[in-house]
Amino acid sequence: MFLGGVVMKAILNTYKLVRKHAGSTYIFILIESLITALVSPAIIYATAMAVDSILNYVHGERNLFPVILLILLFAWGEVSKFIRNILDIKLEQKLELNLNMAVMNKLDKISLEEIEKSGFQDKLNKVKDRPHMAVIELFNSSIAIAAIAVKVVGVAFVFFTISAYLGLAYIISAALDVFFSFKAVNNMNKMFENTTHNEREMENILRILKDKNAIYEIKVFQMKSLFLKKFKKYSEAVFDERLKTTIASQKYLLLSSFINIIWMGLAILFVILKLMQRAISVGSLTAVITSASTTLDMAEDFVYEASSVANSGYIAETLLYILNYDEKSVKEQFNSGAKIIFENLSFKYPQSENIVLDDLSLEIDKNKVTAIVGENGAGKSTIIKLIAGLYKPSSGSVKINGTEPYYLSKRELADSLAIVYQDFQNYELSIKDNVLLGDEKDISSDLSLMELDKYDANTNLGKLEDDGVYLSGGESQRLAIARAISKSSDFLIFDEPTASMDPMMEAKMYEGIIKVLKMRGAIIITHRLVLSKLADEVLVIDKGRIIERGTHETLMEKGGKYAKMFTEQAAWYKEAKNE
Numbered sequence: 001m002f003l004g005g006v007v008m009k010a011i012l013n014t015y016k017l018v019r020k021h022a023g024s025t026y027i028f029i030l031i032e033s034l035i036t037a038l039v040s041p042a043i044i045y046a047t048a049m050a051v052d053s054i055l056n057y058v059h060g061e062r063n064l065f066p067v068i069l070l071i072l073l074f075a076w077g078e079v080s081k082f083i084r085n086i087l088d089i090k091l092e093q094k095l096e097l098n099l100n101m102a103v104m105n106k107l108d109k110i111s112l113e114e115i116e117k118s119g120f121q122d123k124l125n126k127v128k129d130r131p132h133m134a135v136i137e138l139f140n141s142s143i144a145i146a147a148i149a150v151k152v153v154g155v156a157f158v159f160f161t162i163s164a165y166l167g168l169a170y171i172i173s174a175a176l177d178v179f180f181s182f183k184a185v186n187n188m189n190k191m192f193e194n195t196t197h198n199e200r201e202m203e204n205i206l207r208i209l210k211d212k213n214a215i216y217e218i219k220v221f222q223m224k225s226l227f228l229k230k231f232k233k234y235s236e237a238v239f240d241e242r243l244k245t246t247i248a249s250q251k252y253l254l255l256s257s258f259i260n261i262i263w264m265g266l267a268i269l270f271v272i273l274k275l276m277q278r279a280i281s282v283g284s285l286t287a288v289i290t291s292a293s294t295t296l297d298m299a300e301d302f303v304y305e306a307s308s309v310a311n312s313g314y315i316a317e318t319l320l321y322i323l324n325y326d327e328k329s330v331k332e333q334f335n336s337g338a339k340i341i342f343e344n345l346s347f348k349y350p351q352s353e354n355i356v357l358d359d360l361s362l363e364i365d366k367n368k369v370t371a372i373v374g375e376n377g378a379g380k381s382t383i384i385k386l387i388a389g390l391y392k393p394s395s396g397s398v399k400i401n402g403t404e405p406y407y408l409s410k411r412e413l414a415d416s417l418a419i420v421y422q423d424f425q426n427y428e429l430s431i432k433d434n435v436l437l438g439d440e441k442d443i444s445s446d447l448s449l450m451e452l453d454k455y456d457a458n459t460n461l462g463k464l465e466d467d468g469v470y471l472s473g474g475e476s477q478r479l480a481i482a483r484a485i486s487k488s489s490d491f492l493i494f495d496e497p498t499a500s501m502d503p504m505m506e507a508k509m510y511e512g513i514i515k516v517l518k519m520r521g522a523i524i525i526t527h528r529l530v531l532s533k534l535a536d537e538v539l540v541i542d543k544g545r546i547i548e549r550g551t552h553e554t555l556m557e558k559g560g561k562y563a564k565m566f567t568e569q570a571a572w573y574k575e576a577k578n579e
């Protein structure tokens, strides 16, 4: 199909998007493009008239209006370039801001479960970090194609005024030109559709190779050659595909150029014969010869713009898919009272058959500290992800204060939970901004609680600023915890954020904040069982089930799995201390 349904749909939707976000600039660009498109055939027509008027001038007939018109038309060419440059900057400014914001807002609303699906990842990867560029490219290229169509009609009209045969031959050669160019472009389209998987793998490796944290491990474990080998494999696959498609496209482009050259030769021969019969004027001969190169340029422009439409069309379509993605509706009612309740909840990750949580029922009250312990892979972090509404349960339910977190608004969720994950982030902003994330209040008590008061709240992290500091691993964790504590949420949840602190430091840190935790309600995931002594209740998770629950003392008395794990850990620490 002409350009392909997907791309045509993308063009129409892109126009709507540009009209919405760029308003008057959009209208001005359309007007400027239309005038510029009409100027091309007008120049051919004016050239014929100007040459004849100059010849007539020599013979005494003094009418220089066609010459002045020709000069004005050429002048418009220069003025329009200037106007268009300004309009393009305005267009980019408006779309860059508005579209990036729209994408960020959308991603914020779509659940992690959806975003993690590989299809969605492919789409995100395709849009990359400059989504507005594809929209601008598609908008400009589709306008350019429309302008070429206007030019073709205009030029055909001029040729018809010289001779019907000439006009007809031009239309036929232009139609063949369009046909073969589209064949070429359709081949390119297929390539853009097919290479996403390999491209995604390439992007991933590049990301790893540039990741500040990965660089250390890559050096230590000499992993560079592994990644480069993989990169080479995917890169070869991508470029093989590109080369094959390009060669397949080129044969059509060659045919298209060949038709153009034949058309030019025949047209010039035709007008020379007509001139010899004195059936046309010298002006018409000049117009045909000058227009020959215009026709070739138009064919080249057309192929260029059409392949750019094909490329950006798929990216813009992907962007539109993301922007129009239906993020599940959010129920606004929210009951107060502070409890997290799991009822017969079972869970498998999307695209996985492994049952991670198995018929889990539990109740976590506010104003108490709950520790969740268990071996690696038992399902502890998954419990937190379900509380946070990042995934929907496969069956059963989890409710925070009576409502499934999946349906809570962002505001309600933030009021209910403050979570510090294992792989928490601190940002190259000031300490204050890292804690408050844009809010304004005094954080000195939070900083002193987390023993970070040796730093001024305005100290910048990282080296974006000359006075910036790097925090140690432990300080970084304490800063992430200060961020959670400074929020006035019902529950504080710690998914092992203190794993890189030494055990003494970790215990001291929790002892320092235990009062705050008890006042708020806290869930702590930990492998260091000594911490569970601080908790009001300990939940022992094994293979997605609660196998024991109670206080540290009751669990020790029971002599079950918890007691065994605790005794083993205690013995290990004792031995380590004695060595």
Ligand SMILES: Nc1ncnc2c1ncn2[C@@H]1O[C@H](COP(=O)(O)OP(=O)(O)OP(=O)(O)O)[C@@H](O)[C@H]1O
Pocket: 349, 350, 352, 354, 356, 374, 375, 376, 377, 378, 379, 380, 381, 382, 383
């Ligand atoms: N995004 C995911 N997709 C598929 N499976 C996952 C995903 N995240 C975790 N899993 C699997 O779910 C199981 C439970 O993982 P979870 O991270 O909840 O364990 P955990 O008890 O927190 O372990 P650890 O103590 O090692 O952090 C594991 O088998 C893990 O491989």
